[in-house]
Amino acid sequence: MASSIRVRANANGDITEVQALIQHPMDTGLVKDAKGELIPAHFIQELKFECNGKDVFVANWGTAVSKDPYVKFSFKGAKKGDDLKISWTDNKGGSDTTTAKIS
Amino acid sequence: MTTTTGPHPTRRLILQGAASVALIGLGNLPFAAGPARAAANDKYPEEAFKQKSEADAIKALYGKTAEPSDKVKLDAPEIAENGGVVPVSVTTTLDKVTSISFFVAENPFALAASYKIPDGTIPGVANRLKMAKTTNVVAIVEADGKLFSATKEVKVTVGGCGG
Amino acid sequence: MKRSCLLAILFASTVALPSAHAATEADYKAAYAAAEAASKEAAGMRNQWTVTVSALAAARKAADGGDFDRAIAAAKEAEALAKASIFQATTEKEAWKAMEIR
């Protein structure tokens, strides 16, 4: 099964630019379904990026982050071929993890 | 409209199962979420996300107030093409940045996202946020223990026939 | 005083009576049949309007609840809408050519 996480991590000199897209409904808990019933809130709360044993970026999200969330940032100290580990957890206890090679 | 996540409706069920396995099975590994979250300042800021107003959310998250700064560059569209997906980004020339947060003033809950910026990470982030209606978006950069902000209005109109 | 009160009651009942009792199920059925026929014709011309379909459904719903006044009003609205869509489809048989980019 394909991962819920898509990552692109490109090193350019000392700076690695990371873009990630995660498949997640990010339901706010304020929207009704076709039957008029509220769809319960279901959203990623924490998203973490680790490289060489160190957190390089941590996101805390609420329900106002768009469906299939996207984030972009850059960090120093990694090189091509290093592993970048990405993991998320949501408010219902769901989670996913993946590891990407920096290219 | 379906609420499943596309071609793999079972994925989420599978993931939920995997999550509990991960919590039990991987608890002793250094990267596990459990131990890292134990640190008080590293916890998910649940209270801040529950605040309705931007001021209350900033107070709950940081316990202090921010001052506007032209060193915080907030980029957001004038008119959102769709309130559900508004690209918003921030960059800053400030030093010693430890966190960046986004607030959408007119949303039911103002705090949208808060990012920790460890040493060595460039103080800048791009993300996509939901906006319920035309609103001010506020970015706060925490640098050297102080808060600096930038604000921009984004016009949000709701959909019809288009595209 | 008493007299005007009485008059008022009489007046009110004469106004209320026709709408409360004149519409029967038979009236509704006739109105609905006419609406349905027009709507079928529109659908046959591949130009059914969503509002016609909803008005027909509203008529059935009101009739099921025994409110034949409302049912008839909705059926008449559906018929008018269906006839408008037929008119549209008929005129468009030639009129579309005026829109064409040449």
Place this chain on the structure above:
Amino acid sequence: MKARLSLLLGSLGAALVAFALAAPRVVAADKVDPAADAKAFQNFFFQKFPNVKHEDFVNGPYSMNEDMKRQWQEKEEFPPYEFALDAGKEMFATPFKNGKTYADCFPNGGIGIRQNYPYFDTKEGKVVTLELALNRCREANGEAPYSYVKDEMASLTAYMAFTSRGKPMDIKIPDDPRALAAFENGKRYFYTRRGQMNFSCASCHVQSPGERIRAEILAPALGILNAMPIYRSEWSGMGTTSRRFVTCNSQTRAVPLEPQSDEYRDVEYFLSYVANGLPISGPGARP
């Protein structure tokens, strides 16, 4: 009720005006000339929007508005159709229960052929769209057909479009009176007003592209199908060409036809043919 009636009257009035406008023009039984139609169609847009690069029309509303274009380009860095595209690629490569694959049903294994769809099948005497061909492929191999409007179908067509990106649309009209009739019927459908709002496809996408209808910027009709399927933020998901037609109809308060009905197939044929030469840009992202 009152509002409805006035709307009804309004649309009747509009229909009458349209009729009055059309009446003086004596319409001869013109010869069907698709090549001339396509040329006129493209010239109309090229002249109306002299600053839009020709190949940019396939990017819909984003070719018409700078602020939106910028938001779109940011989104394209990691586009929202990414998951559908990946799923489509995986589905395309996964054999059916009988061991055959989609590749067995299509020329060139299905890769880089999106620009040739829809085509006119001279045996069947009808237009065959990519969505239709995909479901026929499934059924021929003992698999249940997919919904024409979204999910799996959108993922599969997303992948097939992706393998054809940049290739110019290349729709052929064979020397067959039925093919010409299909083209003409598609054209008629495109320009015909329908629904209570009294709109044709052309009302929005020929007369008013680049303008706002309520909140959104209308896409030009030229190249509108080159971007299919699309991820629409408004749908929070993917949709096929069929879905686009169905929603456009409902929005004008016309009861949509069934996906892959003759009219929809013909209008897809018409719209694709007049976009010949413009690149495939699908899968696309739209507000």
